[in-house]
Amino acid sequence: MAETWLDRFAGLARLEQPVRDLLLARSAIIAAPEGSVIFGPGKSPENMLFLLDGVVRVQQVSESGHDIVLYRITAGESCVLTTACLLAYDDYAAEGIAETDVQAAAIPRDVFDDLVAQSKSFRSFVFAAFSKRITDLFLMIDTVAFQRIDVRLADTLLKLSHGEDTVATTHQKLAVELGTAREVVSRQLQEFQRRGWIAQARGSVAISDRAGLEQLARHHS
Amino acid sequence: MAETWLDRFAGLARLEQPVRDLLLARSAIIAAPEGSVIFGPGKSPENMLFLLDGVVRVQQVSESGHDIVLYRITAGESCVLTTACLLAYDDYAAEGIAETDVQAAAIPRDVFDDLVAQSKSFRSFVFAAFSKRITDLFLMIDTVAFQRIDVRLADTLLKLSHGEDTVATTHQKLAVELGTAREVVSRQLQEFQRRGWIAQARGSVAISDRAGLEQLARHHS
DNA sequence: GCGGCTTGGTGACATTGTCACCGTCGCAGG
DNA sequence: CCTGCGACGGTGACAATGTCACCAAGCCGC
Numbered sequence: 001m002a003e004t005w006l007d008r009f010a011g012l013a014r015l016e017q018p019v020r021d022l023l024l025a026r027s028a029i030i031a032a033p034e035g036s037v038i039f040g041p042g043k044s045p046e047n048m049l050f051l052l053d054g055v056v057r058v059q060q061v062s063e064s065g066h067d068i069v070l071y072r073i074t075a076g077e078s079c080v081l082t083t084a085c086l087l088a089y090d091d092y093a094a095e096g097i098a099e100t101d102v103q104a105a106a107i108p109r110d111v112f113d114d115l116v117a118q119s120k121s122f123r124s125f126v127f128a129a130f131s132k133r134i135t136d137l138f139l140m141i142d143t144v145a146f147q148r149i150d151v152r153l154a155d156t157l158l159k160l161s162h163g164e165d166t167v168a169t170t171h172q173k174l175a176v177e178l179g180t181a182r183e184v185v186s187r188q189l190q191e192f193q194r195r196g197w198i199a200q201a202r203g204s205v206a207i208s209d210r211a212g213l214e215q216l217a218r219h220h221s
Numbered sequence: 222m223a224e225t226w227l228d229r230f231a232g233l234a235r236l237e238q239p240v241r242d243l244l245l246a247r248s249a250i251i252a253a254p255e256g257s258v259i260f261g262p263g264k265s266p267e268n269m270l271f272l273l274d275g276v277v278r279v280q281q282v283s284e285s286g287h288d289i290v291l292y293r294i295t296a297g298e299s300c301v302l303t304t305a306c307l308l309a310y311d312d313y314a315a316e317g318i319a320e321t322d323v324q325a326a327a328i329p330r331d332v333f334d335d336l337v338a339q340s341k342s343f344r345s346f347v348f349a350a351f352s353k354r355i356t357d358l359f360l361m362i363d364t365v366a367f368q369r370i371d372v373r374l375a376d377t378l379l380k381l382s383h384g385e386d387t388v389a390t391t392h393q394k395l396a397v398e399l400g401t402a403r404e405v406v407s408r409q410l411q412e413f414q415r416r417g418w419i420a421q422a423r424g425s426v427a428i429s430d431r432a433g434l435e436q437l438a439r440h441h442s
Numbered sequence: 443g444c445g446g447c448t449t450g451g452t453g454a455c456a457t458t459g460t461c462a463c464c465g466t467c468g469c470a471g472g
Numbered sequence: 473c474c475t476g477c478g479a480c481g482g483t484g485a486c487a488a489t490g491t492c493a494c495c496a497a498g499c500c501g502c
Contacts, residue, residue, distance in 0.1 A: 060359055066367045070359065081355060093359055117338055130351060134302060137358045138281055138291065138314055144366050145400040146287045149489065171450065179366040181490055186450060202449065202498065370458065392481065402459060407481060423467070423480065449498075459488070467480075472473100 005029070005052050005105055008076050011125040019119040027105040032098045039079075040095030047106035049079040054102035059176065060094045068144075068179030070094060071136060080129040144179060152178050153188050155217040157198070157205060166206045226250075226273050226326055229297050232346040240340040248326040253319045261316030268327035270300040275323035280397065281315045289365075289400030291315060292357060301350040365400060373399050374409050376438040378419070378426060387427045 006012050006020055015023070029052070032038060038049070038056055056073040058081075073079060079096070107115075115122045143152060156177050160167045171189065175182045189205065192198045197212040198205050207213065227233050227241055236244070250273070253259060259270070259277055277294040279302075294300060300317070328336075336343045364373060377398045381388045392410065396403045410426065413419045418433040419426050428434065 060363055062363045062367055064367055066363075068362065068366055070362065093356070093363070113341065113344060116344060117341070120334065120338070123334060123337060134355070134358070135314070137355070137362070141289065141291065141358070141362055141365060141400075142281055142283045142287075142314070144362060145289055146283055146285055170448085172448090179362075182450080183452085183491080184489065186452090187489095190451085200450090391479085393479085403481080404460080404483085405458065407483090408458095411482085421481090444502085446501095447499080449496100451496080452494085454493090455491080457488100457490070460486080462483100462485090464482080465480100466482100467478105469477090469479105470475100471477105472475080 005050070008052060009050065009078070009125075010076065011128060012121070015121050016119060019115060019122060022111070022118075023107070023115065026111045027107050030104055030106050032102045032104075034098055034101050036098045036102075038096040038098055038102070041093065047108055048112045050105040050107070051075050051077055051079070052103040052105060054098060054100040056096045056102060057099045058094050058096050062093075066179065067176040069177045070140070071133070072099070078125075078129055080126055081133050149178065149180060149184060150188050150191070151216055151219055153185065154192070154197075154213040157207065158210070158213055158217055161207055165208075166204050168204045170203055226271070229273060230271065230299070230346075231297070232349060233342070236342050237340060240336060240343060243332070243339075244328070244336065247332045248328050251325055251327050253323045253325075255319055255322050257319045257323075259317040259319055259323070262314065268329055269333045271326040271328070272296050272298055272300070273324040273326060275319060275321040277317045277323060278320045279315050279317050283314075287400065288397040290398045291361070292354070293320070299346075299350055301347055302354050370399065370401060370405060371409050371412070372437055372440060374406065375413070375418075375434040378428065379431070379434055379438055382428055386429075387425050389425045391424055 004020070004024055006015065006023060012023075027050075028047075034054075041061075051073050053075050055075075056079075057069060058071050058073065059067055059069045061067050073096075116126060153174065156174065157167055160169060160177075171185045172182045174185045174189075178185070189198065189200060192213070193200055195209075195212060197207070197209040199208050200206075225241070225245055227236065227244060233244075248271075249268075262282075272294050274296050276296075277300070278290060279292050279294065280288055280290045282288050294317075337347060374395065377395065378388060381390060381398075392406045393403045395406045395410075399406070410419065410421060413434070414421055416430075416433060418428070418430040420429050421427075
């Protein structure tokens, strides 16, 4: 059988052949440019998405004007959460933003329902995705409530770096990652710089001592 | 047809008759006394639970020793989250504690899977429950990250009161509700008392001016 | 160059979290 | 009855974080 986008999803590898055929037949490949809003308040996604390429950032905007990043969906993951949520609530507080150019396979809602009904493997995939998201959300609540901001910032810098030595971001964006204020990020970054862990430039942070950051991040992670 | 526990669940009202029969035939009614741990780290529930009577509090214990209440399951709700989570992760960080004597209908995992496969209504029920929990978790993240502690405490007092005029709880327990420290709760309660909104006694809080609390709670909720 | 926007820096202050310690209360065991 | 002991709550000092009001420097289109 030919290579299809299904093969990019580890959790879908064991799908029965008729299910694979249905999925391929009823899915549409869509693309969105960097910066576009995939879904958001008043813009529910009508489809379930399987992300083939790129990264989608899911963040929340509260009435107070504060933003916080909830999680990211990377290639090989799916938006089960959003699919499920649109079933019940369209005053959906979170929005999904393409952080890079994005390609995805879109599955209409009724096909999603059929797949869940017909395929045990697909059910496993869906519930596993739910589980992962929910345990991540639990962990995030714990982190936001109890973790020190310097530890979280160090951790976030390391995660955003993806192993590279510079992170292209602003203090404001880092503040949204943590759900805190820009001033707090600025002060912490100054402290990191004073310790020789990073070097700052306008719109970017260069990591000069990864081990230092890692030690802090591990300290209470 | 006879009245069964299924009728206590609004979301299950429209189940097809064969599905109802299966659910009734394969479920076991279980009871747990107040204070017992329904599930927790190293004690995964093997079954999906439909709560018939009582209240289950789900809370999280972080490594740092900090606790925080995540949500409650009341009669007429189900533990879909826990069911789904045990599929993937048994290093499940949260625990469920019976706040009152509890009765529940337990469904084995494979029956749950069958039901999801066979019944569209059951799927709707399950995904609606997921949606509700997840949007609640999103809301909670927002609250923990951005809401003032006095507003949250006022809100929590009102919620825990269930319309009664006294709340039987300790400062420590209120602190766990909010994920903060006992001292913080003590100070805020003193301020509430100074304003004439509450009267304190050892192990309980009497609400003397509900409107005052409500105004504060609404202020930014 | 000019003007406006984005980015980042800073000090003062308010809020919240942490720590150390104390006193009171209720209760079980002697 | 007395005596510990543990749970409950109060308090002050301090640290960490959030908020506000600014300001300065860089960037970019005109």
